[in-house]
Amino acid sequence: MGNNDTRILMQFAVLAMVLISPIMVKEVTSLTVCKIDTNDMQKCRPAVSGNNPPPPVNECCAMVKSADLACFCRYKFYLPILGIDPSKIAALVAKCGVTAIPRNCRA
Numbered sequence: 511m512g513n514n515d516t517r518i519l520m521q522f523a524v525l526a527m528v529l530i531s532p533i534m535v536k537e538v539t540s541l542t543v544c545k546i547d548t549n550d551m552q553k554c555r556p557a558v559s560g561n562n563p564p565p566p567v568n569e570c571c572a573m574v575k576s577a578d579l580a581c582f583c584r585y586k587f588y589l590p591i592l593g594i595d596p597s598k599i600a601a602l603v604a605k606c607g608v609t610a611i612p613r614n615c616r617a
Contacts, residue, residue, distance in 0.1 A: 521585075544581035546573060551592070557605070558589075558598040571606035579603065583615035 540549040550573045557566035566574070586596040600616050 544578040544585075546577045546582060554602060555593060558594045558602050560595075563595075563598060566602055566605055570602075574603055574606040575608060579608070579615055580612040583612055586615065 540547045542548070550569070553573060554566060554570040557563050557570055583599060586599055589596045589599075600611055603611050603615060
């Protein structure tokens with residue numbers, strides 16, 4: 511395995527642990543990843559999953575507007591593990607009124 515593959519694998523492992531740990535630990539208040547509270551991610555899940563997702567709720571859009579999207583979208587290929595369709599991220603961001611969509615968030 512090359513250095514780049516090892517680095518990507520390690521990033522994935524760290525992200526998976528950070529995002530899944532609140533599910534495994536009952537009383538975790540929250541973790542912050544890319545300026546996103548992991549508990550707040552649930553507010554956006556319906557808008558980025560399934561075949562015909564509903565529009566995002568106001569709380570979801572507030573989170574999207576405050577997030578570091580360039581950071582978050584670096585991990586978009588790992589989102590299916592959390593039930594999030596990465597191809598729907600750019601649409602979610604646009605529906606929330608964010609006009610500066612980072613290049614790595616586009617489909």
